[in-house]
Amino acid sequence: MRRILSLGLLALSLGPAFSAHAGAHPREAGDVRWGRDLRVALDASRHSGRPVLVLLQEIPGCATCVGFGQGPLVHPLLVEAIESEFEPVLIYNNRDGEDGATRERLGEPAWNNPVMRFLDASGRDVLPRRDDLYGSYEVAARLVQALRAAHRPVPEYLRLASDGLNGSPGPGATATGPLRHLRRSPYGVLPLASLQAARVDAALAAGQDAAALLSPRQRQLSATVINVLAHSPHALDGLEPPGGDDELAGYRRALVARLAATPAH
Numbered sequence: 001m002r003r004i005l006s007l008g009l010l011a012l013s014l015g016p017a018f019s020a021h022a023g024a025h026p027r028e029a030g031d032v033r034w035g036r037d038l039r040v041a042l043d044a045s046r047h048s049g050r051p052v053l054v055l056l057q058e059i060p061g062c063a064t065c066v067g068f069g070q071g072p073l074v075h076p077l078l079v080e081a082i083e084s085e086f087e088p089v090l091i092y093n094n095r096d097g098e099d100g101a102t103r104e105r106l107g108e109p110a111w112n113n114p115v116m117r118f119l120d121a122s123g124r125d126v127l128p129r130r131d132d133l134y135g136s137y138e139v140a141a142r143l144v145q146a147l148r149a150a151h152r153p154v155p156e157y158l159r160l161a162s163d164g165l166n167g168s169p170g171p172g173a174t175a176t177g178p179l180r181h182l183r184r185s186p187y188g189v190l191p192l193a194s195l196q197a198a199r200v201d202a203a204l205a206a207g208q209d210a211a212a213l214l215s216p217r218q219r220q221l222s223a224t225v226i227n228v229l230a231h232s233p234h235a236l237d238g239l240e241p242p243g244g245d246d247e248l249a250g251y252r253r254a255l256v257a258r259l260a261a262t263p264a265h
Contacts, residue, residue, distance in 0.1 A: 027066050028059045030073020032082050034090035038102050041087040045121040051150040052119040053086040056093045056108050064134060068114045072139035074249035076191055077161040080215050081143050085155065118146040126150045136245065137165035157196065157215035164195030165245060181205045186226050189236050190218055191252040193245050228262050235262045
């Protein structure tokens with residue numbers, strides 16, 4: 001029963017991007033679970049109020065396209081924000097058929113580097129079109145800007161990720177230092193963004209609720225970690241969170257694999 005609980009919490013913490021079909025994703029699409037029909041996304045937006053995020057991407061693509069997919073589109077917090085705060089749609093910009101028709105409807109060129117468009121439920125841009133934005137810090141900033149333009153709340157975890165990636169300490173931040181309080185807590189093994197880790201450490205030091213600084217999936221993952229360590233205290237020995245955001249995706253995969261491999265009790 002404990003094993004079933006652990007695996008159930010683990011499955012919840014992974015989110016839709018880690019479904020059984022996620023492994024078939026092209027590298028250019030990253031870890032995001034994309035829809036493939038703009039009309040469906042626009043209809044969903046009318047019901048959810050979430051803006052539509054359209055990624056026009058060359059697949060298979062050049063080094064820039066692959067780098068975009070394996071950079072910002074695998075950052076765990078950006079993946080979660082895209083899937084949770086937007087209606088995401090992937091359009092192949094080097095295909096005909098439905099992809100080609102959608103691309104032409106949006107006035108986008110074929111065989112182009114990746115472009116992200118943010119639309120309201122009527123198909124109008126909520127942000128002016130921009131290209132040549134390929135870094136995680138640029139994508140994070142655009143996600144924040146799009147939510148604000150759509151009059152949607154910006155989750156605290158996304159704000160922290162964006163501020164950290166853009167080099168801003170943000171309000172209430174502290175120097176990272178050794179993060180002693182974080183490392184001694186159950187949150188110490190979580191894949192946290194750099195600024196997020198500093199804020200969690202400061203909250204713990206002040207006796208505040210650090211869980212409010214985590215994303216929903218991070219909170220679910222934390223519950224799995226606590227459950228596993230309660231029965232296998234050494235299950236995560238040797239795992240060390242990375243010092244920078246660029247390595248978060250790989251570390252998260254390693255953590256999830258270790259949790260999934262924990263023997264039953």
